[in-house]
Structure formats: structure tokens, C-alpha cells
Amino acid sequence: MKIPLKWLRDYVDVQLDIPQLAERLTLAGLEVAGVRFLGMPVPAGFAVRPEELGPEWLKDKVVVAEVIKVEKHPNADKLRLVTVHYGGSEPKVVVTGAPNINVGDSGQKVILGQAGTRYLDTHVDPPQIKELKPSVLRGVPSDAMVMSERELGISDEHTGIILLEADAPVGMPAVEFMGDAVIEVDVLPNMARCLSMIGVAREVAAITGQKLRYPDVDCPRSPEKIDGQVTVEIENPALSARYQALLIRNVALGPSPGWMQRRLTYAGMRPISNIVDVTNFVMLEWGQPLHAFDYDVLRKRAAGGKPRIIVRPARPGEKLITLDNVERDLNPDMLVIADSAGPIALAGVMGGLETEVTAQTKNVLLESANFDYVSIRRTMRTLNLPSEASLRFSKGIHPETVAPAAERAAQLMAKYAAGSVCAGVVDCYPERPAPRVIELTMNDVRRSLGMDFPIDDAVRILTALEFDVRREGDRLRATAPTHRLDIQEGPADLIEDLARIHGYDRLPATLLADELPEQHGNRPLALEERTRDLLVGAGLQEAITYALTTPEKEAPLTGGSRNYVTLLNPISNDRTSMRHTVLAGILEVAAANLKHESSAALFEVGFVYLPRTGEKLPEEPRRVAIVLVGQRGADHWSNPLGEAQAEFDFFDLKGIVESLTADLHLPDVQFRRSTVAWLHPGKAAEWIVQGSSAGHFGQLHPRVAPAYDLAGKNVFVAEIDLDAIMQFVPERYRCAPVPRFPAAKRDIALVVDEQLTAEQVAAELKSGGGDLLSAVTLFDVYRGSSIPPGTKSLAYALTYQAADRTLTDEEVDQAHKKIENRAVHVLKAKVRGK
Known part of the structure; x- marks a missing residue:
């Protein structure tokens, strides 16, 4: 999750510097993987990964400028001369080949880099930060450049220069206008609620003691009502707990405002259009994925009648062409959004191509819904189709997030796409989940954390995390907020929150107060x-x-x-x-x-x-x-x-x-x-x-x-x-001392029946040798014309040794003779050489 700091400050006052904030977030369970400084200087001593290093936008070099005129380059068909006003005494003439600025244009706001500007040169491998120097381009002197996102180190976008919103103040340093620090956080499964700006802001507010500010979601409505214009059905509430639909009419598709595009870009998403950007913006803000359908296409599929939205498992044999223009084979394990004509979207994963919002879209049906995380995860993996939406759904989202996210998106579409939001909302919510209430005593906290935790501090921390806390003497009754799906295990969950917000590094080292349990081996x-x-x-x-x-x-x-x-x-x-x-x-x-x-x-x-x-x-x-x-x-x-x-x-x-x-x-x-x-x-x-x-x-x-x-x-x-x-591995075993007395060796070759194994023969030899025979080693197997058919010759090296004396030749010969006799009588063997 990428957290642009300026965006975060919309919801909470961040008074810590960036290194302190990164440390506090990490200690609270939001591990900061890195910080990317966009135009801002890197704090002294702060470690930055090489891939995060970008050029610093010097205040006196990189500024907002306004295009006065654009002329054709006298010596190059693909280049243009752009005259800009940037707050200096005289306008500057800049040579550019950017395709998104043309002869005759004027009034656009751009980012101007003057001589001495540090920029990212991606034409070399690896990319390098270089300094802009005056040059002559096809006969025209140029000591500045209009900048692209890639040259400023923002993204890989370089097909054109950055075009700012009309009210961007000319002469303002770019670092003040659009510089930022993007904190990259590794969100673990138990912190999935932080896959949103508000989720992270909530944690920062609790850590720093600041107040959390929610965005205004009030959305003015038109006199036209949504009633009778669309219906919603959920076949199985276990797979979809809630589905809301809003209707926004007469939208004007176009680019989203510059500030929204920058926030999406800094957060790692590509701006597309105002409607799509709003759904992505709200998803990043609230953690609730949304989807926009072309309402008129839905009416066409319904033969001009009222669209009927159905959340159901896919039927055997159904197919869907998704937004990436790939036809997907569906199966009943996949949850889909369908209408009377068939599937129109893979629920929580990706929309369908036919009903997508296009430049011709006039009316938008906005979906805000909740889907079963297991179902979404299974569909995502089966189709190998990960997305920002499926990532969030697959980790679990509470259905109460559906409504504020939908209202916020409708509000922004009305404001930035000139849409008219129909009065009312279609809200299919079969069963509201019961709130989770947990009791906690300070003795529970003491036993787990090894310290006397003041009950007032516990109330303050839990309240800051939006628990509804009632104090009853030394006991707390805390009702978990709806976004806390991880609260399942009772007091342990609350104690974990107390520890991480208080600071694991501030917990005292204490000896175990309880008796050590009896230890058993495994x-x-x-x-x-x-x-x-x-x-x-x-x-x-x-x-x-x-x-x-x-x-x-x-x-x-x-x-x-x-x-x-x-x-x-x-x-x-x-x-x-x-x-x-x-x-x-x-x-x-x-x-x-x-x-x-x-x-x-x-x-x-x-x-x-x-x-x-x-x-x-x-x-x-x-x-x-x-x-x-x-x-x-x-x-x-x-x-x-x-x-x-x-x-x-x-x-x-x-x-x-x-x-x-x-x-x-x-x-x-x-x-x-x-x-x-x-x-x-x-x-x-x-x-x-x-x-x-x-x-x-x-x-x-x-x-x-x-x-x-x-x-x-x-x-x-x-x-x-x-x-x-x-069961046969001994817990204890005896170790035999290294033999002190020399060993004697004899060989024996036996012709035996082909069906006898070498292991069987060796076992009989060991039985016949008694305590004096210390080792039996097979060293040769022979089959051939010199022995009868159906037999084989096995040759063994026999080692004789006593633990208390040196064996005499007579003792060895006697033991060897017993072995030969046993082989002849028991194995029906013939001793070769005799």
C-alpha cells in the first residue's frame, strides 16, 4: 500500500517527521518497506532504496509555468518552440517534442525545469540523475525544458509533458505544488483494514493522539428517483452480504482533476477518466472497491426495460469477456454480477467489457458491494486475475463500508463529471452482522504484557481505535468497530492493540510471574x-x-x-x-x-x-x-x-x-x-x-x-x-569401546541356490560365527558355467575379533569351520575350493 503523505494529511494532522512516522508505523504493525521522495530532499541519515531515489526538485529551478504560445520549430518537423511565462522577468522559449502540446496552443500550465535542474535520464541503463545544461537543439538555443512525469521521477509516463490544472499558480516551486513523500507499507493479513488511506490515518491518529477527520460524503440528489429504474437480488447472502446501486445521470466523461490524478499516480494507479478515477480514488480512500456500469447498455440488454442486477454463482458453460478483452470460461465456483441476459462482471475481480464506461457513456450505474473473501480469492487464483479490488475483497471487508464509499463516489462524480445523482439508493442487505463485544480486565492485560496498564490509557487507546468502550470497575466492555474483522479471539485481540499502540518498545522486560510448566519432550x-x-x-x-x-x-x-x-x-x-x-x-x-x-x-x-x-x-x-x-x-x-x-x-x-x-x-x-x-x-x-x-x-x-x-x-x-x-529409536544406547586386540580375517565362497538372498546367507553366517564373528561383508557375486545352473557364488569377507584377547589361529580356524558346516547343513551350500 502506497501512502502519499499529503493525501494522508487530509484525514489526520501528521506532526511527526518522516523517519519518526515510518518508525512508529512499523512498531504499530504497519511495516514501512520504504519511502519515495517525489521532489523532496531526503532527510539526513534516512536510508532510501536505490529504486526509490529520484531527483530533488530545486525550488529555484523547477517551477509552475504557463504556456504563452506554441510555434513550429524552424528546422525540425517533430519539434516545437514553446514560449512560457514562469514568474521571471522575461518569458522563456523551450524546445520540446511532446505530442500533447501543439502549434497554436496557449494557456496550459506546465512544469518548467531551468538550467541546473536535476532530472532522471532513463535513456541510459540503469537510469541516472543528471543536471540540465543549456544546449542548442537543431539550431535553436534552449536552456530549459518542460518536464514529463518520468523526468521528474514520478512514474514511467513519458508520452507527453505534465499538464496541470488551470488554477496552478505560475512561478510556484513544483516541490511546493506537487512534491510529496510516498510511504510504502507492507500490509499483513491481520492489518487488512489498512488497505486504505482512512485505515492508515486511523492508525496514525491513534499512535499520535490526533483526531481523525472523515471526508464529507453528503451528496446532493436530483428530484428523479432511482426507484423503479433498477432492481437488485442476491441469491446467496453467504456469498454477498450487501449490494448497493446508485444511478448517476448525464455524466460528462473526461479527465479527472489534476489533484486526483496525482494522488492516484503517487499511489501506484494509472488515471483513466473522471468516472473510473473516482471509483479508484474512493477504493484507495475507503478500502471499498466500486464498479461503474454503463446504465444504457444494461437497459439495452434488458430490451429497453428495467435492468435486473443479480448476484449469483456462474452457471455451467457461461463465458464473460472481461475488461482486458479476454474471454473467460466461468464455473459455478465463481461469483458473478449478472442481469437477465447473463454475466456482466466477475464479482469483486473485474468488470465485463460490454458494460464498461466509455466516452459515449451518459448514465452510470454505480455498484458498491460486499463479497465473500473466500469466493473472491478462489476466482482470482483460478483465473490468475489479481487486481487492486480483488486484493481487498480477498482479505475481507465489512458490509458497513459499502454505504459511505458509494455516497462519496456519487458526490465526486456529481462534482467532477457534472452528473446528477438520482434520489435514493437500491440497498440489498439481507442480514446485518451482529456487533462483536469483548470483555477485558486489567488483570488480563497485566498477565500478558507484564506491566500494570492504566485503565484510563486502555480506554483512550481503544476509543482512538474507534471501539465503543464501557468501563465497569476494573473491567472494560468493548464493542468492536465494523472495520475490525480481525477481532475474533477475545481479550487477546484487545491486548494486542494496547501493546502496539502503546509501543512494543516501551513494554518493560519482566520475569515470568507464573510457575514454569512441566516440560515434556516431543x-x-x-x-x-x-x-x-x-x-x-x-x-x-x-x-x-x-x-x-x-x-x-x-x-x-x-x-x-x-x-x-x-x-x-x-x-x-x-x-x-x-x-x-x-x-x-x-x-x-x-x-x-x-x-x-x-x-x-x-x-x-x-x-x-x-x-x-x-x-x-x-x-x-x-x-x-x-x-x-x-x-x-x-x-x-x-x-x-x-x-x-x-x-x-x-x-x-x-x-x-x-x-x-x-x-x-x-x-x-x-x-x-x-x-x-x-x-x-x-x-x-x-x-x-x-x-x-x-x-x-x-x-x-x-x-x-x-x-x-x-x-x-x-x-x-x-x-x-x-x-x-x-518406536525402535532408543532414547539411550550403549557405545562399544574401540577394539584393543587385532582382528583376523578369512574369506568364504559359497555356491547357493539362486533364490537365496545375500542377506539370508549373511544372517546364517553370523549365527554360526557366534560372538567371535564381528563383521560379514559381501565382496563378490558370481554366476557362470563353472557352477551348476540355478545357483550363484557369494563370497564374503569374515572378520573375527575378541574384546578381551588376541585370537589364536586355532580359535579362528575352529570358528570358521563351524560357519562352513552351518552353511552346508542349513543353506545346502557348497564351499568353493573344498
């Missing part, structure tokens, strides 16, 4: 954070994806299940359901990264949402998803010439899972062949912890990869159930 959260740390330490980057998805996106991983938790009012068509897997989202992120990088090593920790039969709420287990794809490392000068980095493989992923196993001290861990359909059948494993499945990992099935834009790539993925392993 094992799930601790495990989640520990897992994150371990995966980051393994070289992976964390991603965070949406928990909302569609069943179709997850179907390649879930087998096409349709049993999802779905949203009643999804914000978009691709965010309709709560996810069943974390892996789908992170695969999309990996695919996006691979468009710019040679690899992706990502993980995500998040919840999935699994419906439970007979239960309203779903089960929400924590899952970890991992994706490895592409090069294992970055290209480096030390790589052999022409050789690319090796790519991730199955064992990189298995190593990460094994690191988790070790770092979490999980007992009795096994890896078995996984049979899930989304993994490559030959490169897939199931992680088993104490007999329970903890997850699956391996290569993404080549038939699944194309669904996530990863066709032709070797993608290695894992999805782990954190909740499943949490």
Missing part, C-alpha cells in the same frame, strides 16, 4: 529434526512441497487409489486433495531442477493424509522422501579429460539409508527385496526394522518416471515411514 518432532540434520549432512537439500495435490498426479505411485481427503472449496484444480505420498511432489521438484542443473539430491519430511474408515479425521503419518538423479558430483578440472562425473546409483541411496540406520541406532535392521510396483524390480529394497516395514527404496520404475517428466533418467528414490521407526 519425540516425533525430535526425530524429524534429527533426520533432517542427518540427510543434510549426507549432502542432500531439503525441499518443501504442497500437501495439496490430485489423485491423478499420485496415481503412478499409489496405484490409482481414489480414497482421498478432498477439499470442499479447492483454490485451484490441481490442489484438490490431501496427498497420500510425499514422493510425488519431490519428483516434480527434481524434474524442475534438472532443467537447469545436472543433478538433484533432494529430500522432504512431511505428513501424508490417509482416510480412516468410520473416522472423520485421517491418519497423518510422517514420511521422508528422497530423490537422487544425475551426476554424483560437480564437474571439476581434476576429472579425466572428456570424462563426465559418475551418476548416482542404487548403492548411493542404500548408503544414505544405512547412515540413517547407524545414526539413529536402530536395532535388528534387514534389507529385503521390495515388490512395490513403482520401483524397478531388480533394483528395489524394503527396509525392515525389527520385523516391521519402515519404507522402500531403489530405482524408480522406468514406466513411472515419464509421469514426472523424468523419462530416460536413472532416478533413485526412497519413501520412509518415520512414525514406523520411531
